[in-house]
Amino acid sequence: GAGVSQSPSNKVTEKGKDVELRCDPISGHTALYWYRQSLGQGLEFLIYFQGNSAPDKSGLPSDRFSAERTGGSVSTLTIQRTQQEDSAVYLCASSLGLAGAATDTQYFGPGTRLTVL
Amino acid sequence: AQSVTQLDSHVSVSEGTPVLLRCNYSSSYSPSLFWYVQHPNKGLQLLLKYTSAATLVKGINGFEAEFKKSETSFHLTKPSAHMSDAAEYFCVVSDTGSYIPTFGRGTSLIVHP
Numbered sequence: 065g066a067g068v069s070q071s072p073s074n075k076v077t078e079k080g081k082d083v084e085l086r087c088d089p090i091s092g093h094t095a096l097y098w099y100r101q102s103l104g105q106g107l108e109f110l111i112y113f114q115g116n117s118a119p120d121k122s123g124l125p126s127d128r129f130s131a132e133r134t135g136g137s138v139s140t141l142t143i144q145r146t147q148q149e150d151s152a153v154y155l156c157a158s159s160l161g162l163a164g165a166a167t168d169t170q171y172f173g174p175g176t177r178l179t180v181l
Numbered sequence: 182a183q184s185v186t187q188l189d190s191h192v193s194v195s196e197g198t199p200v201l202l203r204c205n206y207s208s209s210y211s212p213s214l215f216w217y218v219q220h221p222n223k224g225l226q227l228l229l230k231y232t233s234a235a236t237l238v239k240g241i242n243g244f245e246a247e248f249k250k251s252e253t254s255f256h257l258t259k260p261s262a263h264m265s266d267a268a269e270y271f272c273v274v275s276d277t278g279s280y281i282p283t284f285g286r287g288t289s290l291i292v293h294p
Contacts, residue, residue, distance in 0.1 A: 068224070095280070104190075106271065107225075107284040120281065155224060166213045166275040167232040170282075172224030 068173035076179045085141045085176045089158030101153045146180045153177050183208045185274045187285035195293045200259040202288045204272035214255045215273040267292045
């Protein structure tokens, strides 16, 4: 079946512009994560959605970052007034969202490479 | 609290020789531990995971890892490296009851012919 897809694969924008990144999770997966991966760094957690519960936004680095998930499926990560330090690869992952969430395997999309000039 | 340390940022091996990627973790509770692999310009893919069953875990592509509680380690090994193993490897820890895993900074595996 289809895996996690993300669009666009690459995005180049000018400082100060807003960008939207999209994630289509695996059908039936109730949990969805956004991460940021900067060069030479591990994955930085941004936000977590689980079903219809309120998202865990504790990883968002500033109020310029926001995300939503419509109908428990597609998610959009929005970055307003982009800065050069926002340049990174943004990865989306989904998982079944079982009760034992710690043991869930995450399935990752290929990422969106964001470059802010 | 949970944390993970990958002890080497880069590991270089020759094709056909053993691979060892080191990972130490810290966890308040019984952890779940994972290794993911990321090939260039690709998303991460699960290699293997430990979830309190057998301490020696076998994964895909001939990789395995051993959970050693006394050493708080979860090192990844493979008897014989292939060129296709060249990639970035991430060790991940997640405490029981936690839904936000912690990723290590990654180890870049370089395989020489």
